[in-house]
Amino acid sequence: MAELKAIEEKLREEKNTLVEMARAIYKNPEPGGKEFFAADLITGYLEEKGFKVWRGIGGLKTAFMASYGNEGFHIGYCSEYDALPEIGHGCGHNLIGIAGVAAGVALAASLNDMPGQVSIIGTPNEEDEGAKVYLVKAGVFDHVDAAMMFHPGCSNCYHVESLACRDYRFVFKGHSVHASTEPWEGRNALDGVIQTFNSINALRQHLKDDVRIHGIISEGGLAPNVIPDRAAADFIIRARDSYYLQEVVEKVVACARGAEAATGTTLEVTESGHPYDAMISNKTMADIFAESLRETGYNLESPHGTGLDSMDMGNVSRVTPSIHPMVAITNQWIPGHTHEFSTLCNSDEAYHIMLNVGQAMAITGHKILKDRELQKTILKEFSESIKSSF
Ligand SMILES: [Zn+2]
Numbered sequence: 309m310a311e312l313k314a315i316e317e318k319l320r321e322e323k324n325t326l327v328e329m330a331r332a333i334y335k336n337p338e339p340g341g342k343e344f345f346a347a348d349l350i351t352g353y354l355e356e357k358g359f360k361v362w363r364g365i366g367g368l369k370t371a372f373m374a375s376y377g378n379e380g381f382h383i384g385y386c387s388e389y390d391a392l393p394e395i396g397h398g399c400g401h402n403l404i405g406i407a408g409v410a411a412g413v414a415l416a417a418s419l420n421d422m423p424g425q426v427s428i429i430g431t432p433n434e435e436d437e438g439a440k441v442y443l444v445k446a447g448v449f450d451h452v453d454a455a456m457m458f459h460p461g462c463s464n465c466y467h468v469e470s471l472a473c474r475d476y477r478f479v480f481k482g483h484s485v486h487a488s489t490e491p492w493e494g495r496n497a498l499d500g501v502i503q504t505f506n507s508i509n510a511l512r513q514h515l516k517d518d519v520r521i522h523g524i525i526s527e528g529g530l531a532p533n534v535i536p537d538r539a540a541a542d543f544i545i546r547a548r549d550s551y552y553l554q555e556v557v558e559k560v561v562a563c564a565r566g567a568e569a570a571t572g573t574t575l576e577v578t579e580s581g582h583p584y585d586a587m588i589s590n591k592t593m594a595d596i597f598a599e600s601l602r603e604t605g606y607n608l609e610s611p612h613g614t615g616l617d618s619m620d621m622g623n624v625s626r627v628t629p630s631i632h633p634m635v636a637i638t639n640q641w642i643p644g645h646t647h648e649f650s651t652l653c654n655s656d657e658a659y660h661i662m663l664n665v666g667q668a669m670a671i672t673g674h675k676i677l678k679d680r681e682l683q684k685t686i687l688k689e690f691s692e693s694i695k696s697s698f
């Protein structure tokens with residue numbers, strides 16, 4: 309098909325520049341919200357390629373939207389480009405960022421007079437605050453009809469699901485005294501935290517299998533001979549279903565309130581971070597992506613993965629049909645967020661896969677834009693899956 313040839317040729321033409329951009333982002337790792345180098349590099353390139361660019365969308369300095377094309381069905385590719393403190397690109401967002409750019413530029417080259425629009429949406433700060441949550445709230449995805457991105461990993465999975473997620477901080481305040489001379493005068497904030505952990509551990513037996521609760525003691529006193537007057541714990545609470553998650557959150561908060569009463573301390577509860585929704589993967593789109601990736605010579609053998617995380621793409625998937633396939637860049641088990649995984653994200657093999665994925669996302673976009681029936685099927689599946697998730 310001539311249009312698919314146009315996608316392939318465009319990527320052959322742009323290959324070196326795209327890989328150079330991904331390498332440059334790798335070599336200049338920037339933390340979430342401060343990805344000025346990456347955002348400038350990508351938006352500058354997209355402007356050169358004829359895209360209309362809006363910077364700072366949703367009130368986020370390093371977010372952007374770059375669009376090309378005509379009225380009609382609107383395909384959006386999400387680009388991430390934030391790095392981890394100390395580790396750099398240990399989550400491979402240099403690959404995610406440029407795969408989205410590659411897909412957008414290649415799909416734009418195949419549009420000709422076909423109705424349809426393609427956008428690359430720069431979604432920063434995924435690791436820390438999840439900028440997509442803000443961008444969804446700001447309405448950035450309201451006019452996007454189908455959204456896509458990929459994530460590199462060490463296994464393949466294209467019907468990716470994720471858990472809804474909430475972050476909580478519990479701060480206990482007590483009364484400090486000498487721990488040996490007059491302990492009876494003290495109220496121990498650390499005991500409040502420890503009792504919270506114990507009660508949550510007792511609660512686990514009565515929760516559904518998909519619930520995950522994990523926490524740390526982030527403040528636990530200053531010296532063993534002083535009764536701590538302040539202690540804090542941070543928890544992440546996850547479940548498949550946002551409504552059930554709310555029930556679990558209330559039970560976890562009740563555990564902390566019980567600890568407050570038992571220890572005579574006072575408790576401050578804050579929701580830190582932003583709630584992530586569970587990902588609803590659009591199966592129609594995911595199957596087309598897997599088929600398109602096969603056409604580029606890379607086989608995604610397994611539709612379902614093991615282990616569930618949470619992601620801000622989950623919030624996008626509630627307002628527009630979305631996919632977030634995981635594609636292996638190694639056949640060894642090397643966990644993300646490590647120096648070892650970071651090294652892999654700068655390998656020739658990883659850049660090769662990034663371009664294959666970019667091509668597959670462009671082909672997926674093209675197949676959707678040229679087929680109105682397929683567009684209807686995707687939108688129907690989306691509205692049914694949203695209805696059944698409430
Ligand atoms: Zn990560």
Ligand SMILES: [Zn+2]
Pocket residue numbers: 399400401434459
């Ligand atoms: Zn990531």
